Amino acid sequence: MAARMNPKWNGQFSCFDLVARTAENAGRSSRTIVRVRDIEIGASDFVVMAGPCAVESEDQLLRTAEAVAKSGARFLRGGAYKPRSSPYAFQGLGEEGLKLLAKARAETGLAIITEVMSEEDVELIAEYADIMQVGTRSMDNYALLEALGSCGRPVLLKRGMTARLEELLRSAQVIAMAGNPQIILCERGIRTFETATRNTLDIAAVAVLKRVSHLPVIVDPSHAAGIRCLVPALARAAIAIGADGLLVEVHPTPERALSDGDQSLSFPEFRQMMSDLEPYFSLRRQDAQARLELIAMGAD
Numbered sequence: 001m002a003a004r005m006n007p008k009w010n011g012q013f014s015c016f017d018l019v020a021r022t023a024e025n026a027g028r029s030s031r032t033i034v035r036v037r038d039i040e041i042g043a044s045d046f047v048v049m050a051g052p053c054a055v056e057s058e059d060q061l062l063r064t065a066e067a068v069a070k071s072g073a074r075f076l077r078g079g080a081y082k083p084r085s086s087p088y089a090f091q092g093l094g095e096e097g098l099k100l101l102a103k104a105r106a107e108t109g110l111a112i113i114t115e116v117m118s119e120e121d122v123e124l125i126a127e128y129a130d131i132m133q134v135g136t137r138s139m140d141n142y143a144l145l146e147a148l149g150s151c152g153r154p155v156l157l158k159r160g161m162t163a164r165l166e167e168l169l170r171s172a173q174v175i176a177m178a179g180n181p182q183i184i185l186c187e188r189g190i191r192t193f194e195t196a197t198r199n200t201l202d203i204a205a206v207a208v209l210k211r212v213s214h215l216p217v218i219v220d221p222s223h224a225a226g227i228r229c230l231v232p233a234l235a236r237a238a239i240a241i242g243a244d245g246l247l248v249e250v251h252p253t254p255e256r257a258l259s260d261g262d263q264s265l266s267f268p269e270f271r272q273m274m275s276d277l278e279p280y281f282s283l284r285r286q287d288a289q290a291r292l293e294l295i296a297m298g299a300d
């Protein structure tokens with residue numbers, strides 16, 4: 001069904017007219033589909049992006065790439081430029097890390113998503129990445145967002161950890177206005193009073209964003225959970241509520257990871273999660289098929 005405009009949200013979001021539904025485009029049934037190689041994000045497939053928080057070494061990355069590809073991931077994630085909360089923590093391998101990502105792509109066929117932190121790095125990272133990731137700490141970095149307008153690659157825009165959805169869409173609008181409509185929104189948990197999880201996964205945000213925007217929405221259960229045993233449950237919630245994919249941290253030896261080891265899945269844990277999600281993947285494909293039939297009948 002075409003998502004109808006809701007009076008509650010009309011004024012709040014529709015001013016971001018390139019990324020939100022507006023009175024003018026509310027009737028159109030088409031959503032933005034972000035295409036990367038042969039992968040469609042926002043269409044009938046649920047797209048899983050997996051890999052280490054940070055690219056640490058060739059061995060770590062290639063083994064992870066092979067394992068996640070075997071379990072059904074389509075993208076390899078891995079930070080070469082790391083925004084760390086502590087200035088004393090590992091900051092990433094820089095261009096060396098990008099080269100390792102390109103090597104992993106060549107060996108496995110996985111597409112690459114990696115973070116860009118500064119407008120000065122956009123050109124270089126765009127030479128290697130299939131999707132440019134904007135992290136939670138950069139959602140309001142307008143110089144970066146504007147530079148991504150002409151980078152020639154889709155952008156995955158993470159929600160700032162204290163940002164309202166209105167502010168997320170405002171940042172998306174900045175990228176779109178700068179010339180790049182290929183944007184994927186990402187819910188990765190927000191700061192609340194709760195400390196049992198690293199962040200609070202705002203699962204309702206996915207449902208709101210799917211209703212008020214035509215952009216694909218993916219969920220990062222790893223940074224929301226902060227602890228690996230919760231990741232599969234949050235992943236299930238994400239697909240059940242209608243997200244278009246996941247961004248998940250996986251590491252060959254999570255206990256030795258240089259960053260975010262506590263929330264990273266081991267290879268067997270990732271394989272198990274993907275196999276447990278299989279019924280949801282197929283429900284999603286059936287649902288998409290039914291929707292296409294409705295559109296063909298003119299009922300959407």
Ligand code: PEP
Nearest residue numbers: 053135136137158188223
């Ligand atoms: C990451 O994906 O490793 C990352 C740093 O995420 P976030 O920006 O959501 O903290």
Ligand code: MN
Nearest residue numbers: 053249259260
């Ligand atoms: Mn991380």
